[in-house]
Amino acid sequence: QYFNDEPHKFIHNCKHTYEVFNGQGELQLKTKKFNLACDTAGSAEYLKKGTGWYVEAIDTNGTRKNLG
Secondary structure, X not given: OOOOOOOOOOOOXXXXXXXXXXXXXXXXXXXXXXXXXXXXXXHHHHHOOOOOOEEEEEOOOXXXXXXX
């Protein structure tokens, strides 16, 4: 019971790593630059006509948050 059986909460105020996934959940890009991740996912989503590309942020504990 080291963590009191509570899941880690996402830390918003630290440096994050960003991963871009395509619609099938396959990793396409891993970067530390937020703008690059969003631009890559946004342009791919626009060019591929809504195939479900999305970005996930990963904090220092390894907790993930889907940014859409």
